[in-house]
Every structure is written in structure tokens, then in C-alpha cells.
Amino acid sequence: MTSRIKANRAIEIFALLLALVWTSAATAVVPGIEGTVTVGGGAGGNDLRAFQLWARPGYIVTGEGNTVYMWGYAQGIATPMNHPGPNLIAQVGEEIRVTLTNQLGAGVDTSMVFPGHVVDASGGTPGFMTNEAANGGNVTYTFTATHPGTYTYYSGTDTSLQTEMGLFGTIVVYPAAGQPSGGGTSGQAYDVDNSTFDFEYLYVLSEIDDAIHNMVENGLAAEVNMNERKPRYWLINGRTGPDTLFPTGAPYLPNQPNGSLSRTCVNHDVLMRVVGAGHDPHPFHTHGQNFRVIARDGRPRVSSAVSPVSDVGISDFTLTVNPGQTYDAIWTWKGENLGWDIYGHEPDPVTYPLPPHLPPLEANEDPADHGKPLPVLLPEDQFLTFGGFWSGSPFLGQDGTLPVGEGGLNPHGGMYYMWHSHTEFELINFDIFPGGMLTMMAVEGPGVDIDGTVCP
Amino acid sequence: MMRSKWNMRLNRIQQKHTIERIEIMLKRLAKYSVLALATGLVTGLAAGTASSEVHVQCPDDTNGNAIEDAGEVWTNPNQVCMHLTGGDGYVNMSDIEASATAVVPLNYDGSYAGPAQQRGRFQYIFGFSDVTGMAPEDVLIDGVLAAQYAAPTIELREGQEFYLSLTNVGMAIRPDLFDPHTVHWHGYPDATAAFDGLPDVSVSINMGNTLTYYYNVKDPGTFLYHCHVEATEHMQMGMLGQLFVKSAQGPAWDDLLATGGPGNAAQVAGHTTGDEYVYNDGDGSTRYDVEFALQMSGFDPEFHDASYSVQPLPFAEMNVTFPLLNGRGYPETIIQGDLHNSGNGLPTQPYDALVEATAGETILLRLSNLSVTQFYTLMSPSITMKVVGTGAHILRGPDSAETPTAPAVGEDLYYETNSVTLGGGQAFDLLLDTAGMSPGTYFLYTSNLHNLSNNTEERGGIMTEIRLY
Secondary structure, three states, X not given: OOOOOOHHHHHHHHHXXXXXXXXXXOOXXXXXXXXXXXXXXXXXXXXXXXXXXXXXXXXXXXOOOOEEEEXXXXXXXXXXXXXXXOOEEEEOOOXXXXXXXXXXXXXXXXXXXXXXXXXXXEEOEEOXXXXXXXXXXXXXXXXXXXXXXXEEEEOOOOHHXXXXXXXXXXXXXXXXXXXXXXXXXXXXXXXXXXXXXXXXEEEEEEEEOHHHHHHHHOOOHHHOOHHHOOOOEEEEOOEOEOHHHOOOOXXXXXXXXXXXXXXXXXXXXXXXXXXXXXXXXXXXXXXXXOEEEEEEOOEEOXXXXXXXXXXXXXXXXXXXXXXXXXXXXXXXXXXXXXXXXXXXXXXXXXXXXXXXXXXXXXXXXXXXXXXXXXXXXXXOHHHEEEXXXXXXXXXOOOOOOOOOOOOOOOOOOOEEEEEEEOOHHHOOEOOEXXXXXXXXXXXXXXXXXEOOEEOO | OOOOOOOOOOOOOOOHHHHHHHHHHHHHHHHHHHHHHXXXXXXXXXHOOOOOOOOOOOOOOOOOOOOOOOOOOOOOOOEXXXXXXXXXXXXXXXXXXXXXXXXXXXXXXXXEOOOOEEEOOEEEEEEEEEOOOOOHHHHHHHOOOOOEOOEEEEEEEOOOEEEEEEEEEEOOOOOOOOOOEXXXXXXXXXXXXXXXXXXXXXXXXXXXXXXXXXXXXXXXXXXXXXXXXOHHHHHHOOOEEEEEEEOOHHHHHHHHHHHOOOOOHHHHOOOOOOOEEOOOOOOOOOEEOEEEEEEEEEEOHHHHHHHHOOOOOOHHHOOOOEEEEOOEOOOHHHOOOOEOOOOOOOOOEOOOOOEEEOOOOEEEEEEEEOOOOOOEEEEOOOOOEEEEEEOOEEOEXXXXXXXXXXOOOOOEOOEEEOEEEEOOOEEEEEEEEOOOOOOEEEXXXXXOHHHOEEOOEEOOOOEEEEEEO
């Protein structure tokens, strides 16, 4: 079955729904669970942070209306399973203990591995890579979070099939005083100076071959040939596009709690935590600006152990995210030297009698562009097709009049940029475009509140 | 050698097939024209919006053809204008033996362009064409069904101001489609939503009309561009091209040599007047003698055939079997001169991928990948490549502008290699130093060796030659 949906129409379908939930802001703090902390409870006198996860089947929905049978991790014995598994939030130096209870069904053993960490396993039975739990049983993993960074966890049992089925998640370890606190969004990712951030976001990239999931759902797991895997869905944080744009915690996506719609202000640093959680590489492209890589696989890109900054991370506009790798990068949109005033300031001799009769500079405005007009005229409405995130105005923080039914997804007049896999084949949900591995980053104008940080 | 500009005109006397399509277009235009005229009179001037239909915006360009004709005086010496169309057209693949399609080459004015060409499989495409220099009133007739692949290369210099007008001429072969188009300058620093060409967050231009983009060309490097409307479809169908910005360092150091005091940067770096550099490296480390732009991509012939015959598009089954370099497969990659298509005879594949230099010169390869399905690794088995830039940025660590709390670092991260791996949307700057090499023919090809074929025909795909003289 094949059909096409034009990009703007598909966005319209979701516009009304999105508008209804817009008041719950996109989360600028990386979502996750913090477990239970026992001060001094670790083997070395450090703090012990304990997590409990239940491996359990469930269903996710895809952007074109399909549902897919998944295996995920639940945070509680009776709460919905999550895909991906919950992001575990920890502080550097802590002892981490994860207790896994297996509820995947008769005959299915499971386990967890934690790349980048040295793990002791107890309980369960020894398996191929680590201790495994039989259906109904438990196993406990203990490790020390020795380095800050972005890490993964996933099943160590029948790994190729069980990770395809969805058994993976992330761990974020903060350096001392690095985690955003006190209702703020800013923090630091590593013990290097240029890992400070004003906002941070998590992008977990993965793929699904739903034919495999159908077989597992119907008791045919033993006949699955993973070498014949051919993904038809591509996901960020467990959602296909454009569901990636719905808020974190959306009640109509109970098994896929994490959105990836991201927002920032002019000249503010965004920490991108990008995770290759699937089986395939993806070229992740950030519209709007290059990013600077500062760390990979939980280690800062430094030329020596005493470098105060990440000094050998590269700048690029498309990041190759290989399976199993994590990247941390800083993205900063400055709006500099564009040749026109992005705020649309115009001379007003009445209000500002002194030449050049312009309003004062915005907080992060490039003085060289102040008051310069837009160098071209935009065509009239009937010659244009509008995107749902077009505010009606080219200027930051402003909107314009749009034809009835157009726009509506950009309440603050921000500038939106698509962040997506540049293997465009991955921007579909099965045969339907648009979808797949795409999300948005919005640069908001002055006065906009992003999760407690107000853009200057 | 690749050309960076096309000046094309199409005679009204075409094959009957095209005339029928033109009649459909004219009827459609008539409907929009009346509406546009009425609206334009009422609201155009008051609202400060552009007037209707084909409308090139290029300061001081009084006749709207985007070039400085005799009689026009362009006051801004840094201004560059270009007029592209977005529409459909034809190309042929490079499986010459397997498909053996005879082509009668025609010029844009309908005259014969030379001896018959033997080409491969016929393919319908969407694409851009360069109508810079064409009178606006001719574009919607003469610019139809003229898409080229790869799209016209955009070559700029740091410091210019670039006005890019995009006219949507519609799909002549698919009158059921009303797709808008955009240009996405991939990698433009501090891109703004209005000019980034992403339809979901911006505006895109409908059939029969023109949208003009403005770019302050502020950073040198190798970028790329493509249409971002229904990107999976429009990019697979061929709306992809190359875009690069030459650095200001060469001309700036020419001035320094001529006027600067002793011991200036140009002298220290050994600059000779006319030398060019990939980036403003400050030390001459990205100097090159000759440059070539190579873009990897590929066609899924079943997808193109489905589009041509108005069938549902097999997105989930997309499978590229014609890997391409600058729009051609080997050995057509080394044929200098236009390749004409078997649909309407026009030279719609103008770019070869042949690299030529004098032994001893430093070659710059501006390499990019716009495949919609895969990564490609490009190998230079005989001539070492030095990577000096990725993502249109010099390959150095952050400097004090990016790390204000720490001393300036900017450590050089150049490395030498014989292969580079690029995913879609990536661009690398590669310097090949041929000092000490003998004249002869060397190769560049993908080490995804199964991609060295044009569909079923072996010895094809992503391969070209480096000829040292």
C-alpha cells in the first residue's frame, strides 16, 4: 500500500491537537528518572543510587497510524512500559544499582549491559554477556559512574532481537554541580569549560522493522532472521515524526513519553546529547547552524588530560551517529552578520528622535545588522505554500497575518529548524512522507519563557 | 571540467509532446494571472509584497534577467544574482551497453548539437535549471521541462551578497502535481527560517511564481543545496546541487603583498599573487592550485519510472541501483562536454567528474554526499588526501570565539587518509598534493565496491579519474 501526504497537510492534521497541548512546554531539561539515593550507601562510602526497571511488552504508535508490538522498560510494576527505556540520571562518582524484573513472558530471558561501565551482576543466572533473569525473575547490576557523560544500556540477551524489539535506554551522568537545578535549565556536561549549556536535549536515534515485531507478537520469534532486517520506521526518543514534536509526557502516547521538540534563545548554548541506539548509522543534520562536538562515548574530545576545554572536537553541520555511539555537541545560533535586522526594527523618528531613529538593540542582537531592512520582498500569500511553523513574518518574535487555517504551530514567532537524519529515505513512516527521524529546534525571541529560562 | 553557469534558451518550436504540455501550463497561468493582477493592484504596493508571477529581485537589474546588461549600472560590486527554475525534465543513466539508448543531441534553440550520443536508461527527473540571463517573460515557457542533473553549481566568494530567485515552472509531465519548491542552502551559518528553504517552517513557492532568497555570503567552505519540499521525493527525483564559497584570504593576501609592510602574513606564508585558499587559515595551510567539486548521489530507477507513469511512489522500497557522481556514472564521469537526454535531446547532464592537474599541483576536491539512502566511502588509492575541512568549517579545534573562558586553542586537526566516509548531507574539503607524482591517470572511486556499477552493468557507478599532466 502506498500513498503520499503532502508535508503541509500532514502538519495541519496535527496542528489542532498540538495547539490543545501547547501550554505544556517542551522540556528543556533532559527527561529521566533519578531513582532512590542512599547517602554513603555505596561500597566505597560514596552515595548509592538505585533504580528498578520492569521489562515488559507493550505497544507504540507510529505517525501514520500504525501500532507496533514492542518490548520496553517500565518504571513501576503497574505503570506503562516506556520506549526507549527511561533515561537514568546520576551524578559522577555514585554507585549505581539497577534491579531488573523480567515480565517479557514465558521462555524469554533478558538482561542489561552498560557500555562504558564496569559492571558487577548478581542474581539471575550467568548468560552470554552478563547475568540474565528468567521470566518473572530479577537480576541486579552494580557499577560506579566514574565519568560524566551520555551512555546507553540495552539487553545483553539475544541482543540483536531484543534491541530491535526496543530494549534500550540511556544514562546521563552529570559532573559535580553540572545538573540543572533550582528550576533552571543551564548546567555543565563535563569537566571542560566549553561543555556548559543553557539548554540540553536528548536525541535517541533508532529504527524498527515492524515485520519482525509482528512475528514476535505471534509467537514466531524463533523464525526471525535478523540478517534480513529492513527497517520501515525511524525514530527519535522512541517516536516517529511528526509525533516527535508532541510534548514530553503526552497522555495519548503513554508508552512513548519523550518528545524531542527543542527550543533555545539567541546566543544560548544548546547541549545536544545524540545517541545511536539502533542498528544503523544516521547522518544527523542540524538546520540553522553548525554544532561543535565536545565529547564522544562519554569522554571529552581533548588533546591532553589537562586541557581546560574540549579542544579537538570538530565543527560540522551533519553528524555521523553510528550504532552504539553517543555524542555530545554544542549548538549556538547567533543570528550574526546576516545583512538584515532579524527583529524587523524600522526607523521611527517620532519615538526615537535621535538618528538613526531606531529602537535600542536587543540583548543578543548584532549591532552591524541593526535597522537594516529585509533585502527582498516576499511574494503575496496566494503564490506561497505555508508551513505550519511559519509565523507569517520573517522576523524573530513576530507573527504576520496568515490565510485562515495556515500556521498555528508557532505561537511566539520563533524561527524553527528541522533536525533530522539526512538519509531522506528515513523521513518516512513506512510509505508515508513526512515522518521518521525528524524533529524541530526553535530559536525564540526576547521575552519567551522556555521552561523557566526567559529569553533576554 | 565542470561549468558553473548556464545560459539557456529554448525555442518555442518543440516536439508536439512539449507543446501540449505548454498549452496546459498556459491555461493554468491564465487562471492565476487574473487573480494575481487583481490582487497585485489592490494589495501589492500597500502591503510591500512582491508582484505576481515571474519576478526576479536583483537590485539595479532593471529588466529582471538577473545579469548586468549594457545600460544597467549595478551599484553594489559585491552583489551576485542568480535565477533558477524548479521543475521537471529528463536525463539518461550511464548503463550504455545494457540500455543502448540513442540520443539526438539538440541545443536549446532546437538546432542540432552534434553527432548522436549513446546513452543508458532514460529517466524522468525533477530538478533545477539555470535561467540567469533569460527575460522573465520567457521563463515559464522556455524554462519548462529543462531540469538538469546535477543541479547548477552555485559558486560564490566570501563577502558577496547573493540574491537567488527561484521560479517554480511546474511539472510539465505531471499536470496532476502542484508541488511547490524551495532552495535549502545546507549549512548556511545562522540560517533564518525565511531563507532556509524548509517548507514546514517557512514559505515555499507555488507554480508559476518566483521567490527570492537573500544570503550574506559570510563564511567560506563547501556546502550543498537541494529542494526541501517533500524532501524524500524531490531529492530522489534529482533536485540536488553543489554550492561552495571561496575564501576571501586569496584576494586579501594579494592586496597585502601589493601594499603591506614587510613580514606580513601573506609574505610569511609564501603567498604568490593569485593563490587561493579553502579557508581563512591565516597560515596558508589550505592553499590549493586547482579545485573540483564532486557530489555523490544515486537514482532508484523504479521510483523515477513510477513518477513518470503517475503511479504511487514506492517510498518504503527505495533502492538506489544507479550510484552517481556529479549526476553521471562511470565512464560518463570522465567524458568532458554535455551529455544529452533521449527525451528532448537537451544537454541536461552538463557536469563531468574528471579531475585534471599538472603533476606537482595541489588539488582541492570539494566532496559532498546527497544520497537519500546511504553512506558512501570515497577512496583515492594512489594520491593521499588531506582533510582540511568538514561541514564548511576548517578542521581545527574551537578558538577563543567559541571558548571565551579559555585561551585560544584552534588546534590544527588536519589528517591524511586515502578514504573518507560521507553520509547524506555531509561535505569534506580534501587537498591532494601531487608533488613528486608522475604524470598519468589515477583513480577515485567508492570503496563500497558494489556501487561500482550502473544498475546491471559493471565497471560503472561512483568512479572517476585524476589525470596528471
